[in-house]
Amino acid sequence: MPVLQETRKGKVPVKIFTNDIEAQAFQQLINIASLPIVHGHIAAMPDVHLGKGATVGSVIPTLGAVIPAAVGVDIGCGMHAVRLSLKAYQLPDNLKQLRGTLEDRVPVGFSMHKWSNSRDRACRSLADGLDVIVGKHPAIGRRVKNLGKTWVCQMGSLGGGNHFIELCLDENQDVWVMLHSGSRGVGNAIGQHFIALARKDMGVHLNSLPDKDLAYLREGSQHFEDYVFAVQWAQAYAAQNRREMMALILDGLREHLPAFELTSEAINCHHNYIAREQHLGENLFVTRKGAIRAGDGELGIIPGSMGAKSYIVRGKGSEASFCSCAHGAGRKMSRAAAKKRFRREDLIQQTRGVECRKDGGVIDEIPGAYKDIDQVMENQSDLVEVVHTLKQVLCIKG
Numbered sequence: 001m002p003v004l005q006e007t008r009k010g011k012v013p014v015k016i017f018t019n020d021i022e023a024q025a026f027q028q029l030i031n032i033a034s035l036p037i038v039h040g041h042i043a044a045m046p047d048v049h050l051g052k053g054a055t056v057g058s059v060i061p062t063l064g065a066v067i068p069a070a071v072g073v074d075i076g077c078g079m080h081a082v083r084l085s086l087k088a089y090q091l092p093d094n095l096k097q098l099r100g101t102l103e104d105r106v107p108v109g110f111s112m113h114k115w116s117n118s119r120d121r122a123c124r125s126l127a128d129g130l131d132v133i134v135g136k137h138p139a140i141g142r143r144v145k146n147l148g149k150t151w152v153c154q155m156g157s158l159g160g161g162n163h164f165i166e167l168c169l170d171e172n173q174d175v176w177v178m179l180h181s182g183s184r185g186v187g188n189a190i191g192q193h194f195i196a197l198a199r200k201d202m203g204v205h206l207n208s209l210p211d212k213d214l215a216y217l218r219e220g221s222q223h224f225e226d227y228v229f230a231v232q233w234a235q236a237y238a239a240q241n242r243r244e245m246m247a248l249i250l251d252g253l254r255e256h257l258p259a260f261e262l263t264s265e266a267i268n269c270h271h272n273y274i275a276r277e278q279h280l281g282e283n284l285f286v287t288r289k290g291a292i293r294a295g296d297g298e299l300g301i302i303p304g305s306m307g308a309k310s311y312i313v314r315g316k317g318s319e320a321s322f323c324s325c326a327h328g329a330g331r332k333m334s335r336a337a338a339k340k341r342f343r344r345e346d347l348i349q350q351t352r353g354v355e356c357r358k359d360g361g362v363i364d365e366i367p368g369a370y371k372d373i374d375q376v377m378e379n380q381s382d383l384v385e386v387v388h389t390l391k392q393v394l395c396i397k398g
Contacts, residue, residue, distance in 0.1 A: 002382055010034040018046040018379045028055040031210035037065035040280045043321045045291050046379035047330025053213025056290035059324045068198045069213040070287045073191030075231055076238025077182030078270035079301035080246055083263040088173040090258050095355035095394045098256045105252040106245050107157040108398045115149050123152045129233040136226055143189035151186040156244035160398035168390035176390055177249055183238040190234050194227045235273050242268055267299050271327035279322055286322055294325040294384050303328050304373035306365050306395050307351040313384035325383040329373040335364035342366050356395035365397055
């Protein structure tokens, strides 16, 4: 489908690829579109919903400036998926023991790995970059307890919230491994630090913004280059974190499944990040907050909620969306609202057929708290084509 609605209440238009958008999220988009640094238009994906400062599911092109709070604190959050040379019939009938093995291999929530020389070696390529960042901004080191080891020990760990590990089957009954995670505590520290600096740098001009979380750093300003460098580092850390987790997961699967190989379809993509790209005749900073790049022919991952379908897609390179598409189903209610509305019995019903936690601790991630993924996909048929449709059979939530 093409753009479903457009508003011109800001400095630039907002092109929205859905009619399902809450009033507060709509106003957030207008706020972003009112900034003098925005170029061309704002694009809102079909999974758009209220975020902190910037709207989740938005694509924000800026000229000569960046908005740290638009990226947020989980810099480089994204997806990783691989297809295995296994069929559904080769999976055990009961996946509970397999889930236990994977949970033992990959720390979830606040847990992390113990420090080891091998883990330190895996992070060595990133160490110099972090030394540069902390050398210029010691407060980032102070934000993470014992940063010297914490960021190493969190490499290859899942985190909490909506981060997950899944085993899925596609339409050909091929087995896929899919996971969702980001830059962990060190990315959070970097994000918080530069969000605060952006507010401070704007000084008296902060009051002229529609939202203080839209404070931005201009190219040439004191902290601009430091932030761009730190964001790129955190994005590299996030991508490596997903690769490390995938290696641990595959080793765990080999304990329970027949010998297998990885197929050529492996995808590792951010959906919360900044990239320098050419659009509308300009070299822009494109911030995708809850959106993935969907350039012509590029493969991407669009997960549904726990218990729903997910999709492997190929981008169509739509300039209306700045070569972007949705990053998932998108929440339709807050975590607090989900906990009030749903009970454990609802979770059991909505995740029937999926080996996963079914306790009160994950009710906020119940499928009913998310938008209909099929409607999201229908709304972005101009942005991507579906390559594979996946269905979860095992899910580990952070």
